[in-house]
Amino acid sequence: MNDIYGINTAKTEFREGYNTADVDRLLSVFADGFADLSVGVPSFFGDEAKSVLRSRTVSLFQKYRVTLVVTIMSIRVVHNTAYDFGGHTLTLAPHHGGDPITSRRRYFELWRKGNDAKWRIELFIDNLDVPPAMPDDEIDSATVYLQCSQQ
């Protein structure tokens, strides 16, 4: 298995972990002591990151049926390190009825290849996506910074 395929396979496990509500399957993709810089929640590092991710996802799966669509834009491999970036479209359908909620996020992941030849995420960071726009249509930077500082 080449490295690109290995990361695609790990990313598939990540996707299926969410889509089958299998917390262990999801966590198997993350390195011990990874850095979790997910949007909208406090950051966690080291040993705490996995236990926090576990409790967050257990809680998520109790409330919602999750559908994750992954779009990997690019994967770059340098020796035993790699990074990829792309988009996640996450749809949360409440178990007890109600409208599903969909959010699009842009992510970046840093990967490390272990001694077992498996790739695991060492750093995860994402932010909320916004609709695409041509450069002329973009609002000015000051407005963006003000919006971010109010969150």
Place this chain on the structure above:
Amino acid sequence: MVIEISCEEVWREISNYLENDVSPELRARMEAHFKGCGHCTAVLKGAGNVVQLIKAGTVFDLPGGFSNRLYKRLQDRLATKKPKARNY
């Protein structure tokens, strides 16, 4: 279970995909990717259109001076080209 594939890998294989020259596994991965990726779907449709036009073999008579006007217009366009927004 369909294994993920990145946009860059899809672009590399898109002409093979259109010519039915990919393995069943790769085809399934690409088709799953197209469902979630608007950008790659647009690339696929564009490449498919080019193939259709070439296959049709229709020859059009162009008006006089068309080549020069097209060349100048492309040069003008390239001189003012701006980066495009990304829509995956």
